Amino acid sequence: MEQMDSTVIATSLPMIATDLGESPIALKLALTSYLVSLAVFIPVSGWMADRFGSRTIFRAAIGVFVVGSVFCGLSSSLDSFVAARFLQGMGGAMMVPVGRMVILRSVSKAELVQALNYLTIPALIGPIIGPPLGGLITTYLNWRWIFFINVPISLLGIYLATRFIENLRVDRVPPLDWPGFLLSALGLSLTMLGLATIGRHLVSARVSSGCLALGVIALIAYYLHARRAEHPLLRLDLFRLQTFRVGVLGGSLFRAGIGALPFLLPLFLQLGFGLTPFQSGLLTCSAAAGSMCMKTISRKILRRFGFRTVLKFNVGFASASLVAIAFFTIHTPHAGIVLTLLFGGVFRSLQFTSLNALSYADVDHADVSQASSIASAVQQLSLGMGVTIGAFALQASSYVQGHTQLVAADFWPAFVLVGLLSLSSLRFILQLPDNAGHQISGKT
Incomplete structure (x- = not known):
């Protein structure tokens, strides 16, 4: 449901912007605010699941979402x-950590890649259905119904959670690190808000700069707090593990580039090429279809070549697939667009699977909850950064070319920039030894 919601909205952003009387670029705040909220509350949601039980938190999460x-x-x-x-x-x-934590605590290292694939494949149904569904509703009904349809789906989700999810708890849960939660919440939210609003929309440049400065100060304060706290909300010492550091920090650069795609691509197809939201959604869902196909064979690829080799070469293919979108024109056959997005989804899926599994290769079972919270928070923050960077690049390109309205020619620098941003994760990947994650991949 969550995955479908995000892809439905991405397809409908231009129409929502028109109805609200705003620039489509201004709607980056809608994507960024959601991602900021995830980054702020994911860390504490892991503690809440341990304290109150996974089923209780999952049902409450669905209620808040609807x-x-x-x-x-x-x-x-x-x-x-x-x-x-x-x-x-x-x-x-609050929904994110439940499934992942249950999986990580239930399987051995050797089964981790396959288990994460089982967890991810159902979530990819949303990105396949979402774009055409959002386009269909927006084109032929009203964009507001893309949110109202979540009501019956949420009621079904609460029923299924009650019936099938065990209310797992941890017997001894340390007290919540309230100072750490407040510092991380302020730091992450103010930093992202400052980045998303610099230039125009909602607040002045002075307020945007102030939010950014205060956010950075709060994050530094959290770092100092975490070093001396007995039970910090986010245990930063886990970054001493090389596989965790590469998977999370290196992966954040890759995700930042990919994170701009749901924002840029629908705008490109609709404002640049004049497609309807429905037509745009039918094209963009091919990327999710490619992702799903790769999930079925990623374990075999990792067993054959190992994490370092797969990540090193695949990051080039995945980044090139982003840059390739910059060469689309109004005359590009739709079949060519679909194939490019399909293969791009294949490469991105393999990279995500490898990075996600590698992050937990050397994490002790007792630290899984902490590692999952940190990884999830950084992942969502990097996606938000990607939206901000993509929007900045688009704004700058349009300004330099002297356009008062977005046109197709404004988009190519943005796609090139986010492609290069994803490629920059190679610096972290090359730090891995050849046998990194061998206990997970099964490569001998």
Whole structure:
């Protein structure tokens, strides 16, 4: 449900912007606010699942998510829409750790890649259905219904969670690190808010710069706090593990580049090529189809070549698939667009699977909850950074070329930039030894 919601919205952003009387670029705040909310609340949601039980938190998360959905559908201005998306993100953040934590605590290292694939494949159904569904609703009904349809789906989700998810708890849960939570929440939210609003929209440049400065100060304060806290909210010492450091930090650069795609691509196809949201959605869902196909064979590829080799070469293919979008023109056959996005989805899926599994290769069982919280928070923050960077590049390109309205020629620098950003993760990947993650990949 969460994955489908995000892809539905990405396809419908241009129409939502028009109805709210805003620039399509301004709607980057709707994507960014959701991702910021995830980054803020994912760390504490892991503690809450340990303390109150996975089923209890999962059902509460669905409830918060659907309330946010209703408010999104009722929004009449950009600021109310952004606030409602932030509320949605609170629910999404509490949903994320439950499945992953249950999987990580239930399987051996050798089964981890396959188990994560089983967890991910159902989530990819949303990105396949989402774009054409969002386009269909937006084109032939009203964009507000893309949020209202979450109500019956959420009710079904609560019923299924009650019936099938065990209410797992941890017997001895340390007290919540309230100072750490407040510092990390302020740091992450203010930093992302500052980056997303610099230039224009909602607040002045002075306020944007102030948010960014205060956010950085709060993150530094959290780092100092975590070094002396007995039970910090996020245990930064886990970054001493090389595989965890490469998977999370190196992976964040790759995800930042990929994170701009759901924002840039629908705008490119609709504003640049004049496609309807429905037509755009039918094209973009091919990337998710490619991702799903790769999930079925990624374990065999990793067993044959190992993590370092796969990550080293595949990052080039995945980044090139982003840059290739820059060469689309209004005359590019739709079949060519579909094939490019399909193979791009294949390469990105393999990279994500490898990075996700590698992150937990050397993490002790007792530290899984902490590692999952850190990885999830950084992942979502990097996706938000990708949206911000992509929007900045698009704005700059349009300004330099002297366009008052977005046209197709404005987009190619943005796709090249995010492709190079993803490729920059190679610096971390090359630090890995040849046998990195061998206990997971099974390569001998």
